[in-house]
Amino acid sequence: MSIKYWKKLFLLCLVFLFIFPPVHSFAKNDDKGKGRTDTINNINVKDVGDNGDGRDLEVHFNVARDKSKFDHYRIFVVKSSKEGEFDLETANKNANYMVAPKGKNIKTTLESNSKDTDGSLIKNDISYTVFVLSVKEKSKTKGNVLSKAKKDITLSSELESVGAVQDVKVADVSNYGNGRDLQVNFSKLADEKNLAEYRAFVVKSEKAKAFELSNAKDNNHYTAIAKTGANLTRTLVATAKDSDGHAIKNDVNYQVFVMSVGNQGFGSAISSPSAQIMLTNGVTDLKVTNLLVKDVADFGDGRDLQVEFTVPKLETNVIQYRVMVVPTREASTFNLNKALQISSSNYTVVNKAGANIATTLASTAKDVNGAKVDINKSYQVFVLTVGSLSHALSSPSSAITLLDNMTTSVVTNVSVNDIGNQNNGRDMQITFTKVADETTVSEYRIFVVRQSQANSFDLTKANAVATGNYTTVAKTGANITQRLASNAKDSNGRLIENDVAYRVFVMSVSSVGNDDKNALSGASSQIILE
Structure with missing residues (x-):
């Protein structure tokens, strides 16, 4: 066969491959969507009425990008206490749903006779979680997908409700065998301006799943907790009762709910339950x-x-x-x-x-x-x-x-100079070398003593000098240079002045507060201000 023939055959193969790509290419592209299980990316719910039924509940979601994949969508309203039990198998078997209207961006309000998945009419003060089931074929379950996206809501007759407490914690803190053993802790609401108070309900664990806001509103067995502007910790009283009206006691499993009670015109809200707790007479270790x-x-x-x-x-x-x-x-x-x-x-x-x-x-x-x-x-x-x-x-x-080992050291190199002509303490500047280890020193005190009294000036007399008749100097970690104030006085309480012979002493004051541990330096050389 000629080369011309082979060239034509080669070009024909290229065209064939271009028009009919390999099977694995389709498979690869198809795999991109194969693992996708959540066709509903978001669900929004809103309380839009005051009818006290399904007409108050608006549901909004976007359908799958490829609308041809599913025949219709079903909206399920689940009590939040049972949310964890609601899965694809349960959804496929449950007849209590509303079929969403056709469209891509779906927004719909439920009907007055709409029911939750238990078959109960939707009503106020119940915490609900909304799911959407994408149905592939009518009357069949294969290929159906339950949304991972979901949204919680509690309908209220009020236009606006306060928030719900999020982190209720409980602890067994005593061994009285009554409410005093139970401590409740939770973070306050971020915005408490419309809040009247908090109420703590102690509910037997076997009844906790069914405890809703509506139950709390009708129940008088609670502990009222006033808002303080801070997070709250409250130990219950001896007479505290559970939600059934029974005294709180040992060896019963409880969970605690906290209701945020709104001011007039604002709805209330109930928290999720705390972890389960059983009070016991366990001995608390009291050792320090x-x-x-x-x-x-x-x-x-x-x-x-x-x-x-x-x-x-x-x-x-x-x-x-x-x-x-x-x-x-x-x-x-x-x-x-x-x-x-x-x-x-x-x-x-x-x-x-x-x-x-x-x-x-x-x-x-x-x-x-x-x-x-x-x-x-x-x-x-x-x-x-x-x-x-x-x-x-x-x-x-x-x-x-205990040892007598905290004696304070004396300062050294005490010197004094005349640096002015104001005829007062401002003319006098004192320098000295600090104590090497100042950990036992609280401060230094400078005493200006008349020459005639300097020879007999000792630690006992220095400790007895009245406040105001010496200059206090804070330690700085460095050697000290201190100019005295214009109203500085000598150790007798007289203003420092010209033409008087003085000597200067410096006391290291002990940090232990014992005068006997103070240390007095030797005298400076004599100075007469001129």
Whole structure:
């Protein structure tokens, strides 16, 4: 055969391939839509009337892009409490639906006799979830698709309703066997201006699925919770009842709903239920933890001893804490029974504060034997938690011996210069080298002392100088240069002036608050202002 023949055959094949592409090309394109299960991308619902039936409910959604894929669409109104049970199989079997009108962008209002999927007439104060079923062929179920998109709504006779609380949490916080054991916590509404109050309903779990806003409105067994402008935590009272009017008690499964009650003219709303809770008499651990002791001063008594600890996770049953200082030699045999026998004068009471505790003992603090807390003695500290139902003793702290070791150092290189001609303190500038370790220094004090009194000026006299007769200087972490004020006075209370011989002293004031721990520098050289 000629080359011309083969060329014609080749061109003919190319044309054939162009007109009839390979089968796998179709398959590939078809696969793009094969995994698609949600043909309805969005559903919007609105309360558009005050009829108290289906005519109040407007449903709006866009149909599948390819309208030829489905014969019609069915709108299902499901009680939100049963939303999780509503699937494709259930939808295919359920006869309580409305067929949506034809069109691409569908907006329709239900009818007065429209029913939810349970067969009940649609009405106010019930939380509903709306689904749409895309039906491929009439009277058949194969190929039908239930929307993943869905929308919740509660119809109301009011034009506008307040929001529903979203995050109701519950906890068992005590062992009274009544409402005082149940704590309810939730975040406030973002906008509370139209809110009258919140109401907490305790519902037996087997009845929680059927508990709707309409049930809450007709129920008088609730705990009223006033709005505060903040998130809310409320422990119920001993006489609190569940929604059936029965006293709250142990060993019953409950769930809690919170109703947002609208002001006049505004509808109310009900939250989703809390997680299930069963109250029990479980013993709460009342022991404090992370017990830490520190030597923080040099008074030679209880004021030197600081005690820190972490409080129990739940303090509801805590009445008080008792800090007990035990000589180390007795700590190994100190137990709860002994702690409960200690005289009230031999421990320190610390009241709960809703936070972890750090407390410094008093000057009169005693150990458990009645001896004054003192330096150079080894102690271990215990904390007794006194509860309304039980008590707990902490593990001992590490051993501590209080020491007289916080003496403040003196400043050095005190010098004074005449830098002005105002005939007052502004003429005098003092410089000195700070203390190397300022952790024990709270501040510095500059004393201007007449030459005639300088030789006898010591720490005792410096501590006795009246406020106003010295200059206070804050520590800065650097050496100090300080110009005095125009109204600065000498240590006797006289205004600083020309033609008087002075010497300057600087006191390092102890941070422990004990005057005996202050330190006084040596005197500067003499200065006479001119």
